[in-house]
Amino acid sequence: SLIQNVIEPAVKAGQYVVILGEEWHTSWSMRLISDALYYRGIRDRVVMLWNANNTYGFDRIEWAALNLASTVTTVSRYMKFRMWEWGQNPIVIPNGIPPEAIIDADPAVSARLRSAAAAEHMWFKIGRFDPDKRWLMAVSAAALLKRRGRSVKLLMRGGREPHGAEVIGHAINQGLVVRNSASPANAAELITLLTATNGTDVINLTTFLDDSLVPLMYSACDAVLANSGHEPFGLVGLEVMAAGGIAVTGATGEDYAEAYRNSVVVETDDPVEIVTELAALKEKPRLAAHLRRRGRVTARDYLWPKVIGQLMLRIDFAAERQAVSRPAEPAPRKPPRVIRAAVPRR
Known part of the structure; x- marks a missing residue:
């Protein structure tokens, strides 16, 4: 036992x-x-x-x-x-998070991914298909952006929960073009997928997404939507920061998230808030770069x-x-005594 x-x-x-x-x-x-x-x-x-x-x-x-x-x-x-x-x-x-989570994505590969997406806004969201994760808010934000004449590419990786069907149906009803696809195995396949889906607003990845590819997507996207309405801690947001991405978090358990200092923090479930915040980052690239840098600093504090x-x-x-008696610590070892021989003067 x-x-x-x-x-x-x-x-x-x-x-x-x-x-x-x-x-x-x-x-x-x-x-x-x-x-x-x-x-x-x-x-x-x-x-x-x-x-x-x-x-x-x-x-x-x-x-x-x-x-x-x-x-x-x-x-x-x-x-x-x-x-x-x-x-x-x-x-x-x-x-x-483990020290290995601090990753420097290849900027050339990230640039190729953004170019292949061919969209003004490239977003990523990953997690269970659970209403607490506010998937409907994320999809509605993408649809609102499209109605305003902006192009958007939302990459999604959910689970097999029933809420997923509601999310996909909501996206279609909001006027978004959705494509279901198996997850790419590497960056090259992801670039091919993005290139082949020009005109698609939402790419729903339906199979296991390799862990090695996730940090690259965090870094390459304009934002990662971790906008939960109930999050005990929010590990995804911290992992996004570690990879040099911009995390959009909720305002519950994400103690590490500070609005406009290391992340975007949404205070409501209104999709207008996501659109407004991320449009502002597009207009203020220096602020976006600052959030990426400060996010990395924050992530190191949580290793x-x-x-x-x-x-x-x-x-x-x-x-x-609990009145627990700690075991006695071993006595510190004394440094060896150094004996210097006297040298007679001449």
């Missing part, structure tokens, strides 16, 4: 043990593990954290028992406020090595609250 094979040997070895559970379905496990540790007399050697990454299943959680067993955390101030509705006051520890540093400080706090 977890306790016999992992926790007890670690405690005997004098190691600092931390258990982190996440989401509603692990809440009962945290209580059971805590009770089992008490029975074995080692509860005071283990720090237990339970993290909420979304509001799913909150109605199934026994909050009082969970708080006795662990310290409750979450990923953003927005989630902290949402959890106040449930009588909880969690500690905020942000999500992070996992830095986030883990924050996590460790919070673990120390949780250990104090």
Whole structure:
């Protein structure tokens, strides 16, 4: 079991043990593990954290028992406020991205992609087909832009959720030309697809999109629409910044997003807001370049090595609250004593 094979040997070895559970379905496990540790007399050697990454299943959680067993955390101030509705006051520890997410896209390839799109506005949106992601808002913004006489190319990659049919139907009803296509395997195939779809407003990618291609699309597009109405943290927006793209985020859990400093932040579900903001960036290329630069700086602040540093400080706090005894730290090694031989004077 977890306790016999992992926790007890670690405690005997004098190691600092931390258990982190996440989401509603692990809440009962945290209580059971805590009770089992008490029975074995080692509860005071283990720090237990339970993290909420979304509001799913909150109605199934026994909050009082969970708080006795662990310290409750979450990923953003927005989630902290949402959890106040449930009588909880969690500690905020942000999500992070790996160092490999900081990518310098080939500017020549990005330029070829924009040229192949042959549109004044090139946008990208990726995520589940969920109403919380505000797909209808994004599609409506593209349609509004087209009615104003501007050309737009919206690349979309959703999932298999039923809401996808509603999104595609809405796009067609709004007067947008939609083409469904398998996802390209590389940049060359994407350029070919864009070239072959001149006159198409929306390209709906229907198959798996290779991870290596996504950052390039983030960087090449004028904007990536991560305009969710409910986002516990918003990892996509941060990944867009890491790739040198311009993220259009919502105004919920995206604590890292600062309007006009490192991103575009939409405050409403009105598609006019997207059109207005992105039209302004077209008129102010220096501002657009500034958002790309500052976004990269922000993304570096959320690399996992830095986030883990924050996590460790919070673990120390949780250990104090749970009366956990930290293992004794090894005594610092004394530097070797240097003995200098006396040299007789002549």
